[in-house]
Amino acid sequence: MTDDPRGGEGGPPINGLAVEACQPVYDGEVVDLSVVRFRRPNGRVVRREVIAHPGAVVMVPVDGAHVLMVRQPREAVGEYLLELPAGKLDVPGEAPLECARRELAEEVGRAAGTWRDWGGFFSAPAILAEYIHCFLATDLVPVDHTPIAEEEIEVVPWPLDDRDRLIAVVHDAKSLTGLLRLRHAWTGAGIP
Amino acid sequence: MTDDPRGGEGGPPINGLAVEACQPVYDGEVVDLSVVRFRRPNGRVVRREVIAHPGAVVMVPVDGAHVLMVRQPREAVGEYLLELPAGKLDVPGEAPLECARRELAEEVGRAAGTWRDWGGFFSAPAILAEYIHCFLATDLVPVDHTPIAEEEIEVVPWPLDDRDRLIAVVHDAKSLTGLLRLRHAWTGAGIP
Numbered sequence: 001m002t003d004d005p006r007g008g009e010g011g012p013p014i015n016g017l018a019v020e021a022c023q024p025v026y027d028g029e030v031v032d033l034s035v036v037r038f039r040r041p042n043g044r045v046v047r048r049e050v051i052a053h054p055g056a057v058v059m060v061p062v063d064g065a066h067v068l069m070v071r072q073p074r075e076a077v078g079e080y081l082l083e084l085p086a087g088k089l090d091v092p093g094e095a096p097l098e099c100a101r102r103e104l105a106e107e108v109g110r111a112a113g114t115w116r117d118w119g120g121f122f123s124a125p126a127i128l129a130e131y132i133h134c135f136l137a138t139d140l141v142p143v144d145h146t147p148i149a150e151e152e153i154e155v156v157p158w159p160l161d162d163r164d165r166l167i168a169v170v171h172d173a174k175s176l177t178g179l180l181r182l183r184h185a186w187t188g189a190g191i192p
Numbered sequence: 193m194t195d196d197p198r199g200g201e202g203g204p205p206i207n208g209l210a211v212e213a214c215q216p217v218y219d220g221e222v223v224d225l226s227v228v229r230f231r232r233p234n235g236r237v238v239r240r241e242v243i244a245h246p247g248a249v250v251m252v253p254v255d256g257a258h259v260l261m262v263r264q265p266r267e268a269v270g271e272y273l274l275e276l277p278a279g280k281l282d283v284p285g286e287a288p289l290e291c292a293r294r295e296l297a298e299e300v301g302r303a304a305g306t307w308r309d310w311g312g313f314f315s316a317p318a319i320l321a322e323y324i325h326c327f328l329a330t331d332l333v334p335v336d337h338t339p340i341a342e343e344e345i346e347v348v349p350w351p352l353d354d355r356d357r358l359i360a361v362v363h364d365a366k367s368l369t370g371l372l373r374l375r376h377a378w379t380g381a382g383i384p
Binding site for chain 1: 225314324373
């Protein structure tokens with residue numbers, strides 16, 4: 001620590017939360033973990049374990065009267081989960097919408113004629129920097145695709161008439177957020 | 193690796209995703225990170241960086257015609273965020289509802305006469321084991337409380353009449369999930 005409120009070792013302040021010191025502790029394939037000291041505007045210094053993340057996208061693909069879900073193994077939580085299709089912003093310079101187009105083709109073999117930006121959210125803001133951009137994708141058409149073998153993704157079209165039961169069985173935060181927005185927007189005949 | 197599909201070094205299978213080997217790589221104050229090899233039912237072995245987590249609770253506290261939000265510094269994402277009150281299951285043996293009662297008192301100084309279980313969800317199931325239990329809390333009464341200084345939590349009562357704007361400004365997944373459920377349940381006069 002130094003007398004400089006920004007800190008001799010530190011980076012730029014992030015929205016008033018100044019980085020005073022940053023110690024990388026693990027640089028993995030997916031997880032990059034650092035221990036960071038921040039100085040708040042009131043002078044208090046706090047220590048945080050912070051996981052870096054490039055961000056991600058989640059898509060709500062509506063195909064006629066179905067929403068296209070995916071089922072996949074999620075080792076970190078020990079379950080096969082039913083989720084909305086999603087993917088990481090792992091191509092440098094790729095915009096969120098471009099990533100969403102690529103992932104929609106890769107995971108469910110569809111292109112969308114219409115995209116709507118449904119905002120975004122942090123997944124676990126106490127420890128993880130991941131911000132997820134959410135898109136509604138409609139006017140779908142099939143495209144050629146080669147699923148990535150390791151992902152073992154099964155596409156599960158779910159009838160929108162049965163959306164309350166879907167909301168009851170899905171239990172990951174990004175998918176619930178997208179599906180709760182869809183329930184609000186869905187009129188029975190479409191999305192105005 | 194061994195010929196035993198469960199693995200000589202491994203633990204028990206979790207829903208068909210057998211742990212074959214587990215190497216702890218960082219044991220922090222909040223983040224415990226391991227590199228785990230899993231064997232799927234089809235025999236494929238995958239390597240995952242897994243962050244352990246005891247789980248958490250998030251509360252949707254409805255006080256008359258307001259929902260009680262909190263604003264706090266979230267260093268990992270570099271912002272002050274407006275969120276629903278929440279907390280970690282960090283007391284050994286504490287049930288989720290007991291944790292919710294404790295955190296509601298600590299963070300917003302209220303006790304609830306009525307609790308409703310609104311299910312739960314994983315926050316980031318690709319890497320983080322955190323499962324968050326969501327509760328609706330109504331019939332609130334004030335209780336004595338001593339806020340935890342380091343948390344710097346500001347209570348922000350938000351009018352339910354203005355819930356669409358709240359949903360537009362909140363951007364963390366657990367809070368959006370709770371607020372989107374609240375929007376669906378709220379009749380204008382209460383929650384049936």
